[in-house]
Amino acid sequence: DIQMTQSPSSLSASVGDRVVITCRASQGISLYLNWYQQKQGRAPTLLIYSSSTLLSGVPSRFSGSGSGTEFTLTISGLQPEDFATYYCQQSYTRPFGFGPGTKVDIK
């Protein structure tokens, strides 16, 4: 199975900050990488698929990049509603594993 890791596991940031989250795959997955946001007590929501494509309706302050084994999610100008946990997920091969998550909370 492909193992997904994320760093950092948590971070504290202020409104307006630029936040970067890294996701690594244990083997190459081309561009088959998705990012989800999950708020406390809610289901995850898809933000980005195919490494860098924003789902319709997702604010442009979110961006994704990377290919192969290393990927990043960037939030440019953190907003109060962005405080949440972010997960990466590979969609390259079954089982479609998720990373352990990065919790973004308020500094």
Next chain:
Amino acid sequence: EVQLVESGGGLVQPGGSLRLSCRGSGFNFRNYAIAWVRQTPGKGLEWVSSIGAVGGGTHYADSVRGRFTVSRDNSRNTVYLQMSRLGVDDSAVYFCAKDRVGVAVADTLDSWGQGTLVSVSS
């Protein structure tokens, strides 16, 4: 509006069985693959199973293969997850989710239900 609603969770003894349901609305249900994903505080998110739209091809994580069976009834807009020989490690919130565009397998999940809690305990 796309909606997915899970039901059927509850408390079950180890070795027991449970059937989860996921009813979809607001989209052409029969055209989309549906996945089950579970979440625990300790193990995070785990993709469990997927069923395709056409022909209903099924796929499972190794951790549940042989114990869980996914099926769908497109006339009822519902996907089922039959879980048997449950163990404590199966305790989790179970979400169903639809694939963004996929017919064969659900791997990019653009709409999720609210989840249903399964607790396996004696």
